[in-house]
Amino acid sequence: MIYEDFKxxxxxxxxxxxxxxxxxxxxxxxxxxxxxxxxxxxGTGTGFIPIFLSKCKLECTGVDINPKAIECxxxxxxxNNTENKFIISDLFEKITEKYSLIIFNPPLGSSKSTSLNxxxxxxxxxxxRDNKTIRNISYRLIEKQRRSLISKFLDTSKLYLMKNGKxxxxxxxxxxxxxxxxSYEILENYENLNIVKINS
Numbered sequence: 001m002i003y004e005d006f007k008x009x010x011x012x013x014x015x016x017x018x019x020x021x022x023x024x025x026x027x028x029x030x031x032x033x034x035x036x037x038x039x040x041x042x043g044t045g046t047g048f049i050p051i052f053l054s055k056c057k058l059e060c061t062g063v064d065i066n067p068k069a070i071e072c073x074x075x076x077x078x079x080n081n082t083e084n085k086f087i088i089s090d091l092f093e094k095i096t097e098k099y100s101l102i103i104f105n106p107p108l109g110s111s112k113s114t115s116l117n118x119x120x121x122x123x124x125x126x127x128x129r130d131n132k133t134i135r136n137i138s139y140r141l142i143e144k145q146r147r148s149l150i151s152k153f154l155d156t157s158k159l160y161l162m163k164n165g166k167x168x169x170x171x172x173x174x175x176x177x178x179x180x181x182x183s184y185e186i187l188e189n190y191e192n193l194n195i196v197k198i199n200s
Contacts, residue, residue, distance in 0.1 A: 001013070003020075003048075003052075005025075006025070006028060006048075006052045006055075007052060007055035007056070009048070009051050009052055009055060009080050010076075010079055010080060011046050011047075011048055011051070011076050012046075012072070012075065012076060012079065013046060013072075014046070014068065014071075014072040016066070016068045016069075017045055017046055017066065017068055017069045017072045018045045018046075018069075018107070019045075019046065020045070020046060020048040022190070023105055023170040023193065023195070024045075024048050024049065024105060026170075026188055026190075026195045027049060027103055027105055027168055027170060027195060028048065028049045028052045028053070030168055030187050030188070030195055030197070031049065031053060031058075031060075031101060031103055031168055032052070032053060032056050032058070034101055034166065034168070034197075035058065036058065036099075036100040036101035036165075036166070037058075037059065037100050038059055038097075038098075038099045038100050038101070038162070039053060039058060039059060039060040039061070039099060039100070039101045039102070039103065040060070040061050040062075040063065040095070040099040040101070040102045040103065040160070041053075041060055041061070041062045041063070041103045042063055042091060042092075042102060042103065042104045042105075042153070043063075043064055043065075043104060043105050043106065043107060044062030044063060044064045044069065044070075044073050044086065045064060045069050045072075045073070045105075046069070046072050046073060046076055047062050047072065047073025047074070047076045047077055047084065047086060048076075049062070049103060050062040050073070050077070050082075050084040050086070051073075051076055051077055051080050051082050051084060054077075054080075054082035054083065054084055055080070055082060060084060061084065061085040061086070061087065061099075062084060062085070062086045062087070063086070063087045063088070063089040063091075063092075063094070063095065064086075064088065064089070065088070065089065065090045065091075066088075067088050070086045070087070070088050073086045074086050091152065091153055091156060092156050092157070092159070092160050095160055097160070098160055098161060098162045098165070099160060099161060099162060099165060100161075100162045100164075100165050100166070101165065101166050101167070101168065102157055102160065102161060102165070102166075102167050102168075103167075103168045103169075104150075104153055104157075104167065104168070104169045104170070105169075105170045106146055106149055106150050106153070106169070106170065106171075107146070107149075143174075146175075147175060147178065150169070150171070150175060150178055151178055153169075154167075154178065154179075154182070154198075158200060161200045163200070164199075164200060165200045166197055166198065166199055166200065167196075167197070167198040167200075168187075168195065168196070168197055168198075169195075169196050169198065170193065170194070170195060170196075171193070171194050171196055172192055172193055172194075173189075173192050173193070173194065174192075176194065176196075179196065179198065182198050182199075183198070183199045184196050184197060184198045184199065185197045185199075
């Protein structure tokens, strides 16, 4: 699919890899506005955000726990003639550098079971991500796991942020209490969801 509003980048979806949705596009646009020198996209999926930011002359590395996603992102990067680094990593597990901006779009659906996670990824790749009903049902099913993942991300991310670095994260209204001890700003609010900028 070609995204005219995003430098005409072309993204081939793949079964088992979550497709870009509205939150992906909003995170990409806000990251472009921030114009950071060194960016990390956690949970990169198809590689949409790093590829778009590369087209904007910004350096962005993508990580994902799903090997299929990393393969898909590399193929999409090649297709768009961008030079992006993509790493298989569970959050920051394989990360050794610091970044001026870290982007995180927490998954809607995860499980402690690897085989169930693979099945969830296939289902998510086939269902439109912007379907509000499916999104809300998915969230109710995985709310505790998602909150736990966001907390883990927030606790660890400070080790990988440069001085005065920032985080862009996609969160439900009900998750904003996880930011109580942090300095943050809501950049965009829609349908009970937020694009949040956290300052280090």
